[in-house]
Amino acid sequence: GSSGGFLRTLHVGALPRPTGAIGLHNQLRHICLTGNARPVRLQAPAIPSIQWMAQSNSFATASADPETAKASKTKKSSDKTKNNKKKPLTEAQKEKKKDQKHKAEIAELKKTALTPPKKLPASFFSLAFAEKYSAIKDSSLDPKEAFKAVVAQAKSLSAEDEERLKTQAKANTAANAAAYESWLRSYTPLQIKEANAARRTLSRLVKKDYRPLKDDRLVRHPASAYSYYLKEFLSASEHQGKPVNETFKDAAKAWNALTQSEKNRYNELFAEDLARYEKEHQEVYGVPTRKQTQTRAQL
């Protein structure tokens, strides 16, 4: 595991930022900003209940215009005074209304979730495929046959071509990383944090995997006392080489056998980390944690 070590400090270990691909990177950025959103292919699953969403106020942008909403509401109701009787909605109408609301929520979540820039092909195979395909393009081959033929060609490149395309692929990988980094930095850490929350929600609501955006600036959650114990336990040489799941079971057993005073050391480490979390939360996001807000409200 070389990604993001334990107790990784903020801003350390950022992605490499190659300097050789500036032009490409600007192009990518432009493409991104012109907003060609990723094609959405959703098989619209019927979500029976979105009740829990109403409980969540994580996405403040959704309620950005309470004034206008209020205004249009009052205006509407005054219009309705002519035919002063309000007919109760039929079941079908209720369904429709609910469906519309649901769609609006999804749309709002997608906006909050943000769309990272499209990536350039980063494998020699993809590049070879594109190249060979453009050569065969005009032939009247059946698309599937053409596809297979091109794959075969892409697999049997000359040594020179393979070398060339591997170099290109590497450059694209670097350009992709640079483009992503640049795109990321155009948003605040808080926006990215909220985007990730929206992504989690979307993944649940929609049959699609909205993966979290990777961002070094995000504040790492405090690690539990047990996490610290586990780290210590695993680093002991006596457990190395044993199957992972056995070792983890042993660790849990040992943890539960500890006395309260033995646990204190780890609890202190947690307390320190919690303090770190609260401090960084304020610094990076510009707002205190929810827990801090609640505690202050009680005072």
Next chain:
DNA sequence: TTCACTAAAAGGTTGTGGTT
């Protein structure tokens, strides 16, 4: 969505406990 294939990222595993 299909076809073949690659590179890179995420998931599963084993736990506890704090955060949202």
Next chain:
DNA sequence: AACCACAACCTTTTAGTGAA
């Protein structure tokens, strides 16, 4: 209730090539 924190490592998934 669900998510995230920590660990290592092997396995699975994804996104990307183009076009119908």
